[in-house]
Amino acid sequence: AQRVTQPEKLLSVFKGAPVELKCNYSYSGSPELFWYVQYSRQRLQLLLRHISRESIKGFTADLNKGETSFHLKKPFAQEEDSAMYYCALSNYGQNFVFGPGTRLSVLP
């Protein structure tokens, strides 16, 4: 069965500190993995996708198939990064499974 876990419900860091949001998945095939972000009172929006190996707003995420992880990282957190972050797994468009989410709070 497909499953996405995000062990931290809440993560608080100070501005300028590095941040890592953890995501682990279970899936028998080759999954597509995404990070979505939901800022306060806004819709869910795509942050980045593993397949395009991009850096968006300073965030990166590397797929580690050995550890079945897709952790989201940023070297220097900004206050505007405070939001809810969801890791998601796609079975090539057939299913889309979200993790429980991690609320990131960046303190001044």
Add this chain to the structure above:
Amino acid sequence: GAVVSQHPSRVICKSGTSVKIECRSLDFQATTMFWYRQFPKQSLMLMATSNEGSKATYEQGVEKDKFLINHASLTLSTLTVTSAHPEDSSFYICSVPGQGAYNEQFFGPGTRLTVL
């Protein structure tokens, strides 16, 4: 990415009434749309996949007769919560799959349903 709208953004209704929520893909035609439900401080849960011109595919545990889905055109899917009860109060979100090489989804702003 796709632009997705939902209407209404917020609705309050009495117990026993039915409520219709619309999801529109504004900038391209979508043969498939997805409906999610999000309880407060919880993640999104897929309810059903809406298929244009055919029946929706419901996830396990979602009542088909309770949550009626109609995908009559390539730009519109509707979710009707029939005989709503207070436990149906939730945030309902639709999404449209991306059109490119990636299989990401683009989300609507959501509809907050409160059943009194």
